[in-house]
Amino acid sequence: MTTTDDRAGVSVAVLGTGIMGSAMVRNLVAAGLSTTCWDRSAEALAPLAQAGARPATSVAEAVRDASVVITMLPTAEAVRSAVLDDGAAEAFASGAVWAQMGTIGMTATAELGVQLARLRPDVRLVDAPVSGSKGPAEAGQLLILASGPIDAEPAVRPVFGAIGRKTVWLGKAGRGSAMKLTINAYMAILIEGVAEASELADRLGIDAAKLGEAIEGGPLDAPIADAKLHKMEHGDFTPEFPLQWALKDVDLALEAADGATLPLLAALSRQWRAAVAAGHGGEDVSAARLALSGRQ
Incomplete structure (x- = not known):
């Protein structure tokens, strides 16, 4: 159960606001979490700004002050381009958690972990793809298949609680995928x-x-x-x-x-x-x- 104390000081950045990402943003805002969003399509951000999220013009701007960064992008190439190729990983806040929630496969997830450890060893990667489509996403009823460092669990708990009905922790990063x-x-x-x-x-x-x-x-x-x-x-x-x-x-x-x-x-x-x-x-x-x- 997520409490007000759990949400205190939590700020979230959501990268990718398609069908699933936009639903996540709305639920995070509704839960009272400070939420910034970014998407390659500026048009996708306008309704989310009206809902109370803060749109960012770049990935670096979106992640700079976030304690939890969610990537909800469709392919490994899109994730890599947004976070690693453009140098945005360097902009992550110290000690942030990166929750990689799109389905990009086991090989790509392992490669991202290696690259992140080299660039930003202080940032923890949680591999947490979701099971569910548009309806469950809009209702905040996704099943979250989380894996990664267990010490990241307290940081992501209020975030996952806002977008999912249940989080199952499965071991080391990669088991979620x-x-x-x-x-x-x-x-x-x-x-x-x-x-x-x-x-x-x-x-x-x-x-x-x-x-x-x-x-x-x-x-x-x-x-x-x-x-x-x-x-x-x-x-x-x-x-x-x-x-x-x-x-x-x-x-x-x-x-x-x-x-x-x-x-x-x-x-x-x-x-x-x-x-x-x-x-x-x-x-x-x-x-x-x-x-x-x-x-x-």
């Missing part, structure tokens, strides 16, 4: 299963609503499967978790498998790549349905 890739591999297979079941139902003349009704409340029911089935049924592919980033996570999982045979995940990667190539990368992951039967 390992868990996130495993969870997202499971999720991807589940969603592709929903897409293909929906396609089969269509071919057999079964109404998608009846399919959902038959599954609801039984042992095959799962909240995310139900939500994605409904989005497919209504042709609503408004992004909650964009397909291009879901594909990125699948490919990171395959890379991390280190030669293990994962035939279903490999086939799924090829299938989703076709959907992204057809122009659906910015749509919700449920747009995987459109890659079936030439429906792109």
